[in-house]
Amino acid sequence: MKKILSCFLVCAFLCTGLYGCGSKKTELIEEAKDLTLSQEISITPEQNDYGIPAYNFLKHIQSNYPGRVAGTEKETEMAVFILSVLLNGGYAESDIAIESFEIDDSTPMMDEAIQNVFDGGEKSNSSQNILITKKGESEKTIIVGAHYDSAGTHGVDDNGSGVSVALENALRMVNTPTYYTIQYVFFGSEEPGMYGSRAYVESLSEKERENIILMINIDTVLAGDYLYLYGGKVNDNGTVDNTEAVFKAYEIVKEIGLNIQLPPDGNNDYPYPTGQKRSDHAPFNDIGIPYIYFEANNWENGSPVETEKNGLIMHTDMDDLDFIENEYSGRVQNTLSSYSILLYSLLQENNWEQ
Numbered sequence: 001m002k003k004i005l006s007c008f009l010v011c012a013f014l015c016t017g018l019y020g021c022g023s024k025k026t027e028l029i030e031e032a033k034d035l036t037l038s039q040e041i042s043i044t045p046e047q048n049d050y051g052i053p054a055y056n057f058l059k060h061i062q063s064n065y066p067g068r069v070a071g072t073e074k075e076t077e078m079a080v081f082i083l084s085v086l087l088n089g090g091y092a093e094s095d096i097a098i099e100s101f102e103i104d105d106s107t108p109m110m111d112e113a114i115q116n117v118f119d120g121g122e123k124s125n126s127s128q129n130i131l132i133t134k135k136g137e138s139e140k141t142i143i144v145g146a147h148y149d150s151a152g153t154h155g156v157d158d159n160g161s162g163v164s165v166a167l168e169n170a171l172r173m174v175n176t177p178t179y180y181t182i183q184y185v186f187f188g189s190e191e192p193g194m195y196g197s198r199a200y201v202e203s204l205s206e207k208e209r210e211n212i213i214l215m216i217n218i219d220t221v222l223a224g225d226y227l228y229l230y231g232g233k234v235n236d237n238g239t240v241d242n243t244e245a246v247f248k249a250y251e252i253v254k255e256i257g258l259n260i261q262l263p264p265d266g267n268n269d270y271p272y273p274t275g276q277k278r279s280d281h282a283p284f285n286d287i288g289i290p291y292i293y294f295e296a297n298n299w300e301n302g303s304p305v306e307t308e309k310n311g312l313i314m315h316t317d318m319d320d321l322d323f324i325e326n327e328y329s330g331r332v333q334n335t336l337s338s339y340s341i342l343l344y345s346l347l348q349e350n351n352w353e354q
């Protein structure tokens with residue numbers, strides 16, 4: 001009994017907030033291996049089909065993983081799905097780490113009432129990040145992040161879309177040589193207060209921090225009227241610096257000819273071009289890591305209200321692929337392909353360190 005108890009305590013200690021929690025990783029990976037993926041979502045991306053694999057992932061998320069509420073069974077099932085896609089797409093178990101952390105519901109991220117259509121099943125106070133490392137020539141690392149939990153909705157906009165774009169890219173890059181090391185991080189439990197990204201940043205050693213030269217956060221890129229890029233750190237006096245990365249990314253947008261823009265200037269609550277601390281880039285920004293944040297939204301009236309026609313889609317029962325496709329013909333494919341092209345292009349650059 002004592003032995004069992006002490007093992008339990010030691011194991012529980014090791015599994016709190018540290019990399020590579022062995023048993024949880026093994027458990028999730030075994031489940032991922034048992035999952036059979038349909039033909040449609042197990043194909044390797046072709047050279048020029050940007051956004052198509054992402055769309056297929058999103059359709060699968062819509063049908064199978066609604067209500068991925070932080071800490072619930074559905075959130076864990078989604079983690080298993082992500083692992084299954086990555087293993088099937090050519091990543092080895094040794095490329096993957098699972099980072100476990102604890103959550104509570106005391107700090108809801110947004111004021112807007114969340115319409116809970118799905119509850120996600122049984123709830124615990126535990127969640128996890130999924131980390132996949134694709135080595136480059138350099139140890140210097142670009143993080144590509146997307147949270148996979150959701151409100152009690154289908155969560156295709158927030159944030160099945162970001163997960164799908166990141167997954168497509170991970171499969172595209174698996175055998176593509178890059179100068180920088182890329183680490184994809186699928187964050188758990190963003191909605192109740194960015195638990196996953198905060199746990200990730202807190203766990204970094206000094207050397208790991210120094211090696212991260214850029215964080216690209218993809219959150220809610222499906223339904224908004226316009227496609228945006230944000231970046232930069234707001235100082236105590238209201239000025240913004242650390243904007244080099246986002247302006248460089250915007251130059252790349254213009255070179256390619258994508259219809260993606262910087263947010264409008266003029267709102268003191270959201271100093272240009274930051275879009276502010278509304279997602280998983282925030283903990284990285286707080287420790288001075290440059291970020292680029294992809295989001296589809298509508299800032300024409302000075303604050304983030306996703307669509308002119310329906311207001312906010314995220315966190316409402318309108319965050320549903322069928323609804324979004326019916327309301328906004330062609331938007332979903334266009335958005336996924338634009339951000340997929342941009343992400344791929346940004347990861348081809350070998351001069352992010354300035």
Ligand SMILES: [Zn+2]
Nearest residue numbers: 158159219220
């Ligand atoms: Zn989100």
